Amino acid sequence: ETGVTQSPTHLIKTRGQQVTLRCSSQSGHNTVSWYQQALGQGPQFIFQYYREEENGRGNFPPRFSGLQFPNYSSELNVNALELDDSALYLCASTTGGDEKLFFGSGTQLSVL
């Protein structure tokens, strides 16, 4: 186990709705990043948070947003859901000075 927990494990939404996914990082890890993994593909970087600030972003539109809290837990918010947003959303944590990522098991989001 990596110590990174995500909730919920599965979620079904309809197009146009909004969703919030949650992540609790491993103890002592102050950096959290989010990835989207479509079926049969590798994870794609969405963004990273360090000390409650977004400090890196991949090629995702602004309707993908996030938060990091003082206890280093994190949320991923997606507005105006589209069918193509259906994917496994992964959270990974690490310390600021370590490049090794520890992933949670993900939230499987289905948009109908």
Add this chain to the structure above:
Amino acid sequence: GESVGLHLPTLSVQEGDNSIINCAYSNSASDYFIWYKQESGKGPQFIIDIRSNMDKRQGQRVTVLLNKTVKHLSLQIAATQPGDSAVYFCAEKRPGGYQKVTFGTGTKLQVIP
């Protein structure tokens, strides 16, 4: 463009044999490479990493080889076991202030008992 690609989508190996999973990367600026294992229903699990100033690194039953001349990375698994069945991703990271890791598509390893 930016890409990390794998040569084979599926690899079938007899139990006890050695497995070799290959990966090509395109960005010469990448300085850190990682192999992850992903089992069904789980997130990627770190296996082994290597920096660009090295060409070989060994772990427990696993070895990563890096050839910067041809931008090629490989993962060797010795004495492959049924528990090694999973999807394997190579990933790369360029120097920078944040942790953007670029993953390839993945290779599915099937171990035949």
